[in-house]
Amino acid sequence: MTHSTTTRRDGPAPSLTEVRAERRRLVESVRALRRLLGKRPAFEIADRRRLNREKRDLDRAAAAHAKAVRRVEARRARQEGSLTRQLAGLDGKQQSQEQRALAVLRRESVARALSGTRLDAREINGIGTGLVRDLAAHGIRTAADFDRVSWGKAPGGRGGQVLYIHRTQGGRVHINGIGEHRGRPLMAWRESAVARAEARAPRTLPPDERHRIAEIIETGRARLRAELAEVPRTAEAARAEAGQDYAATLDRLAGGHRAAADRAAERRAEFDAMAEQLRDLQAQLAAHRDRYGDDGIGGRLRRAQTRALRPAPEGPPVGTPVPSAVNQTDHTDQADQTDQTDQTDQTDQTDQTDQTDQTDRAYQYAPPAGPHPRPSLLWLIPIVFLGLTALLGVGEPDATAPAWFRAGTRLLALAATAELLRLWLPRRRRRTAAPLPPGTGPLTAGAFFALLAAGILADADPDDGAGWAAATVSLALVTFGAVRRVRER
Template sequence: MGSATGPQRQFPSGGDYAEALQHTHLCFRHPELKGARPELTKLGLPRAISGAFASVFSLTSATSGQRYAVKCFTRHVPDQERRYQAISSRLAQLDPAELSQPWALGFEYLPDAISVGKERYPVLKMEWCEAVTLSSWLDDNHADRFAVGRLADRFEALTRDLAANQIAHGDLQHGNLLVASDDTLRLVDYDGMYVPALAGLNGTERGHRNYQSPLRGNDDFGDNLDRFSAWVIFLSLKAIAADPALWNRLHEPKGEFLLLAEEDFKSPSGSTGLQTLLSHPDRMVSGLADQVRSLAFQPLDLLPPLAATVPGQRTAATGATRAAASGAGTAPAPAAGGLPGWMAGHVPQPAPPPSTGPAVTSPDGFRVRTLLDVVTAMLWPLALAATALLVVTGYRAPLIGPGVPVAAALLCTAFARSRRAERAQSRAALAQLTNELARLGDPVKAAEKLRQDRAELDAAETKRIAAHPRAQDKLTARYHAELKEAEKRKVRRQRDLDKKIDGLAEELRRALGKALADKQSAYVRDQLSRRLIAQSLPPGIGPTLAARLADAGIRTAADFTGYRSVLNTSFTSTGAELVLSNGRVIAVHGIGEARAIALEVWRKSHVASAEARQPTALSASERQSIRQGIDRRRSQLTTQRKAVESETDALRAKARKELQEAQERLNRENAQAGDRARKQRQELSRRAVELQQNSALHGTLSASVEAAKLRQRGLSYASYLRFLYLGH
């Protein structure tokens, strides 16, 4: 919806569409929609059901009377038309006879269907389904255990249909699951649907947060998208069928979830709802809750599909499984992969946790008596007898008192007990279990670290995904700015050249005038150069003065241009200096102011005579020469003007090339960042699986440590005395 070199297309808001739909005969071209009647609010405006990407309106065709759901998009969706074409084609291939129920609704993608303002936008025309959302249906029917259980089975059958056809809805939740009047299900909102033809693309949404795995990322898009949400919905339906009171107990009125929400999956230990389901007496409910808790920490590609066959409801047997009296003394381990026992065989099992190595046996009592034990047993009667004899006889030796024999027996017994192999075995077993537990680490801290790393990755990915179109827009804006500057420079230079071209006519006129003036000036100078002073003496100028003038360089009327008066200080009179044609001033002996005036008058008379005879026009060849010069100038300016256009085209091409290179580099860097994020997400998924295994192992080892301590207490001093005489 956006060009490769332009920003993403901006779409109208839901209010803009509602305003346009007040006049469907004007805004639509499609024959079924043109003039259609929209469903109205109490205010008389078209009623909109708004979502994250679109607003949906109910329209009844004026021609066929058929009712349609028309989706008007309010946000850009990448590859929108391609996606809907692929989804429509795949759904059209489904055989209704092979489906468990008619859950697929027909739709038609219309690229330029609706006019809003001066622009046209696409819409999605879908069949209208008379049905209610799953949460609304449960509001009215949750007390009917049979109906809810039957709906759960139909939901499981729907997920089986999707899996069999390699389709994933992408956003399974209460608002997109409609229950028809015959209690069969319908799926709506196919914006994020996956079909095999879309393999390789990224998802357009992450689904409703209260139904999705905490590990689902922006780049997850495949046929496994629905698995976690399917388990969540199936658990909710089966739990309500088993215990209808759970609906009012765990569901909030108008809540955007069924029984469990996002925080229940992120923090299972602190979830009241999940703990309620885990401790429920119905084994089906507690088993499904245990499964959902387990799946919340597994990557999407490892999640099992909803089991095709689920056991019926059974009441859980009371009592806890205890460890066997012999062996390593470990607590009962959960089923492989954390699955409840009743689900074994129905779903794939994840890899077992790593072995902790051979365990040292921790004895829970003394076994076979040795010679030292027999001697110790015989010592006590002798010590007691000696003590009694000392008391009766009143024997008072300096170092021997009545308590000395008993004390000696106590010390010997302690020594014999310390030599028993069971004591060493118990200490070794407890030390090994304690070391293994310390080496395993605290799963709570590991889970918190995993959560923080995942949150940091999600934040970084959200920032990257948001920054990518902004960076593209920045590149595009810079490209358009360069084009604008190049265009301004072109216009400015062309305007200057056009001004010069337009001024060529005036330049021609001035050139012709100047050429004529130069020709006339040359003619006058030529005529003046022919007028010799010696041949045509001015008044008052005789041959002698003419000779003096000639010696000074003034022979003709062309050799001087005038005179200037000077004050002769010697004779207190006014003299004159003649101005030569080159501007130099000279004084000629005998030429005073009167004779200078006479020379000036003589010269002017010849100038007037020459000007009277000077040419008044240029010859044709002279005019042609000047015009040719102007034409050459015109040609040069025209060439320069064309060059400006070519230079601008070159700048445009350069800017376009730089934009394409920058976009390719940006897309490459974004793809590389996406690959790194996927690898990081895979590593987080691996850590999540390892954490799940380690959590179970940590619990087992903790129970084993407590059991080993309990057994070690069974090897006490009193137990040893009892063993000496009773043998156990």
């Protein structure tokens, strides 16, 4: 800090030029520091946005971790449910396999018995040896070679209805001499052969076949039990992997957050140093003024000195590094995960404890307050009204309204609409949510009454009292809103 020689108590008194020069130097130094400190509110707002952004990153990481854990649990529940249902259905599956095996065994026994029952003229009434030879010539030698008879047109379409014998291997044949009277005994002979074969077929499975099916079912049961026992271990491994990914994400975010916090702390320390230097300069300026007075320094310098001696503006509140609720919840989840791992394996407990320590070392900031309230959607009413006015104008049906009036009212409505959209749209977004500046409501109402007064006064038969009253209200509202806006700034 450079000290002026005018503060010495010994030596000759400085001249008015020296006093004015020293006073101007102090005022310019204070002004320069004020300009630099004027950047602090923007820096604090940007830093608060950074804190909100970091919290959103941590929330996303926590949500992704929770989603991964839920996905693992859902997959585990599906696998356990499917395997449990398969195990429960093995007993019924054994019975059904035994029934199918018995059905196959009986079908094969009946087929062998029918294949061994040959056509014999002595056993079929009305069918002699010649018809037996004709049947054999057409591939029908045993009871297994045909299954039914039916009536149809004669071959070539000539003659009446004839009897067809349907072969088991496919196709049908007609044997001359075999009609209704001989077809019935033929089918009766086959049906009796089928009845004898079914009566002789086995009704229970042999012990070796039953034992083979039981071994197959038992092998499947052992496999399903092994898979069911493996499901929890697989789920635990997937959960541990998700926890490791989450811890790695927290470490990565913590590194970036810590670096940004260090830069913000350095910048904040610079602002604090400048604020301290500003207070020192203001003290020197006040001492200089008290020592030499304000006579002869000029009104312009006196006004600059008054502005320089105003109290330094205080910066907005700064967020403090505290653990947020999200981080505490994550720690609880990690602790629960460690407890579950303790029940399965001691080694997994050590790994999970390390992971919990990594999570505890995560460095984050929580914003000093909750999210700002967003402007209401009711602001769309004046925005739409002013926008329509900018398109349609006021007093347009009246031909007496001059062109400058139409253009002026449209420009006024357009400017008001653009200003409202500029203030309202960014504050509706989640990242930049904030209330509208003070005075916005009175200014909007003043624009509305101004357009109303213009429409009344531009009428061919105007109501001057109502028009001037609306103009007065508009002027009062605009003045009030402007004063509030200036005070806020």
